[in-house]
Every structure is written in C-alpha cells, then in structure tokens.
Amino acid sequence: MLAIRPLAESERLEVLVLPVRPAESAMEGDASAELVPTAVALPDGTAEEAAALVPVARLSGRPGEIRTHLRPGRGPGRLMLLGIGDGGESAWRDAGAALARAAADETHITIALPGEVTPAAVRGLAEGLLLASYRFRMTDADDPPALDGVDLLVADPAAHESTLATARTTATMTRLARDLTNTPSSVKTPQWFADQVTSAAADLPDLRLTVRGPAQLAAEGFGGILAVGGGSASGPRLVEMDWHPANARTHVVLIGKGITFDTGGLSIKPVPAMKLMRKDMAGAAAVVAATLGAAALRLPVRITTLAPLAENMVSGSAFRPGDVIRHYGGTTSETTNSDAEGRLVLADALAYAVRQLKPDLLIDLATLTGANAVALGKRTAALYSENDDLAADLLAAIAAAGEAAWRLPLHTDYVEYLGSEIADLFSAPAQGAGSVVAALYLREFTGELRDRWLHLDMSAPSWADGDQAELTRGATGWGVRSLLRWLASID
The missing domain is CATH 3.40.220.10 (Leucine Aminopeptidase, subunit E, domain 1)
Structure with missing residues (x-):
C-alpha cells in the first residue's frame, strides 16, 4: 500500500x-x-x-x-x-x-x-x-x-526507507493484535490463538516457540491457568516465545493476559459487561505482536514472551469462589470472585518468569480491571512500577507512540487487604482501589525482580467505541507500538 x-x-x-x-x-x-x-x-x-x-x-x-x-x-x-x-x-x-x-x-x-x-x-x-x-x-x-x-x-527515498520499514512493521503488528482481539470467541479458543501465533512465527525462523497444553501445565504446576480454564471445553494453553539475537545484552520478559472469553465464571457477569469479553486477551495479543515485530526488525534485545491463555466459563468443572489455588512455585491464593481471573493466570506466568527465566526486566500487560477506566477514562492505561527509571522509559515510549498511560501508586497500606486466613494471599479484596490492589497482588509473584517489574492495566484503551485519529472502532492493539518503541531503545 x-x-x-x-x-x-x-x-x-x-x-x-x-x-x-x-x-x-x-x-x-x-x-x-x-x-x-x-x-x-x-x-x-x-x-x-x-x-x-x-x-x-x-x-x-x-x-x-x-x-x-x-x-x-x-x-x-x-x-x-x-x-x-x-x-x-x-x-x-x-x-x-x-x-x-x-x-x-x-x-x-x-x-x-x-x-x-x-x-x-x-x-x-x-x-x-x-x-x-x-x-x-x-x-x-x-x-x-x-x-x-x-x-x-521525497528527493532522497533511500534516506527514509528504514523509517518506513519500521512504520510498516509496527502497523502490521498492531493490525495483527487488532485482528486477534476482534475475532469472536466462537472461533478464538486458547488453541486457536496458539495456532495463530505459531503460523505468524513460521516466517521468523530465529524465533523459538513452545505451546504447553493442559497435561504439561498440570505436570509443571501451573495451577492458576488450569483453574481459570477448568470450566471450559476448550482447555488452556501457555504460549512461550523466545527471540534471542546473538548481540543481545538485555533480557526482557513480556507477559500478556490471554482470557479468550470471560463469562466471569460462577461469579457471572451481567450481559452488558460480558458481550465484549472477546477483548479480554488484548494483553496477550499485544505482547505476542510486539515480539513478532521485534524479531522482524531484528532488535538487539532478548525477549521471552509468555501468553497464558484460558477461557473462563461456567460449568461443573469451573473453579469456585472460596477455592484455594496453588500457583507455579507453590504460592496459594484464596479467591472469592471468579471474575477476578486474569490475575490468577498472570501470577503463574510471573512466578515462572522469575524462577526459570531470570530476566533483567519484567513487564506485564493486562485487561485487568474496570477500575482502570473509572480512574483514567477510555484512552489511558494505568502504569505501576517501583522502578522510576523503567517507568519513565516506558512512559516516554508510550507518549512517542501516540498512546497514553499514567503512573499510579503502589500504596503499601493496601497490602493488608491481600491477607487470607487459609492461603498465602487473598486474590480479590473487596475494599476498593481495584486497579491498585490488583497490581499489588501481582507484585507478590515478582520475587527478586520486584524492583525491575512494571505492570500495565490497559483494559479501557484496548477497545475504541468509534473511529478516532488512528484508532478504528473495535480493538486498538494498544501496547504494540509502545512496546516496540521501548524495545528499540534498549541497549
């Protein structure tokens, strides 16, 4: 074009x-x-x-x-x-x-x-x-x-070819994330998503890809992913991608929430809140597309991407309010709200990244809370991190890409809300500050990487209600452009 x-x-x-x-x-x-x-x-x-x-x-x-x-x-x-x-x-x-x-x-x-x-x-x-x-x-x-x-x-096309190639790749991958997110959940099972990623990665032979199914997830102890996906006839998956160029000096792990449809589980959503829940995997779509883009552009940074995929459905095998879930690594969560499922699959992925991958930096993107939209409106993601330099770098990349985020605090006073009488953590406190408390819960799984972790709650800006500037009605592909800008800036 x-x-x-x-x-x-x-x-x-x-x-x-x-x-x-x-x-x-x-x-x-x-x-x-x-x-x-x-x-x-x-x-x-x-x-x-x-x-x-x-x-x-x-x-x-x-x-x-x-x-x-x-x-x-x-x-x-x-x-x-x-x-x-x-x-x-x-x-x-x-x-x-x-x-x-x-x-x-x-x-x-x-x-x-x-x-x-x-x-x-x-x-x-x-x-x-x-x-x-x-x-x-x-x-x-x-x-x-x-x-x-x-x-x-232009007078000298060669002077701009590289810039144009980067723009094409960035737009192509943003459009891919939009396609994945817009696809109806009657098509978009966890296996379908994994198949789409496998197909897209086939053109990039240096990009390694692993897909874990239910049996392997059970054998390795991914209890959060298995619990959330347990109520669906379409079993959960964990997609792991690795871009590892020889000249990479920094290792980044990207994690994206991948709930391919969210009924709310037994804590079922009202219909108006459920009808757009095909978008609840927009975080996974963003990190996968950004990784494909980084590989296509051959960015000199190692990227391991994790996309925990599950369909949160209602059935006799669905996890219940009050269940205690054992996550990867052994931490347990008491959950009284099956509609707070995204943090359960992210907890597994974060714990796995810290224990097995040991990256320099850890970033997660998730359509995590409605509280994000209440606080910041439809166009702005909430950003959480204890690392001022990492937060500043991401915010600069987000602004340059034409997206928007605002840094919110990780109030230590709210940590007491996470206390459980029967488990290590309480996953869904009801005291309020929903986006902040969800971020604090995720922080509990970052271990020694706590000071090198950043969380983006991007539920609201993942979807546009109408055409506006470069956005079109539907999925926005939020995060792909920002991540590629940031990844390109890492030395």
Missing part, C-alpha cells in the same frame, strides 16, 4: 496531496495557513494554484484538516490540501489518519512531502495512514472502501 519515491519526469498524477501548516506570520488567534514547500518540483502551476486556494478555503493548518479541489481535464485531477500542524510526529500521525478516511474511496494518491521532512514525520504519517485504514469484517459482503495505494514523494 505504501511506497516512497521521487517524482518521475512528466508523470501524470491523479490525486496529489500537499501539506499545509499554520502561517509563521499569523498573529495569535489567527487561523491563517500557508502551503509547505515540497521536496520535489510539482507539475507546472500546481504549487501556485494550491497556494492561492489556501486562504480561499480558510484553512488553519491544524493536523488532519483537509480540503479537496477538483481540476477537471488537468493533471493532477484533484488536489487535497492537508493540515500538518507543527509538523511533529503526532501531528503527522493525525494527518495520515484523517487522510486515510478522506481518501478511502480513492484507488491511489500521491503525497508530496516537505523538503525538510524528518524521519519522525514520515513514521507518523505512515502509521496514521496504515492504522486508520484498518478494517475487520467476517462477512461475504463486499468490503467498504479503503485507501489502496499511497506514494510518498
């Missing part, structure tokens, strides 16, 4: 997109804009005509603002004036997303980029275009229109 090239001599363009920014000479509050000089010479008279159109169209140059001008019988046949704001990566991402929607019924468009365009701008534009044009449909009906081909015109 997306290519970068110079302008061929005497080339006839059908749709030409030209960038517009707020005028440097504009007074404060003035909405005037100006055409941005492009890297390539435009067809005769095009630049002058576009410059004359800008004030007539009353453009402000804000990111994503678009006006279309028809030119019957001439080339290009249509001019699209595209606002790019301050020209930063975020502004270009918004511009690309708006353009993907405005030009959805076009066969092909050409974008003339500014002469001083930065790699960050190219990346923002490419990701905005590719992510906003995402569609997920399971129907025999014709797909709705979507932008098919885009050429980016």
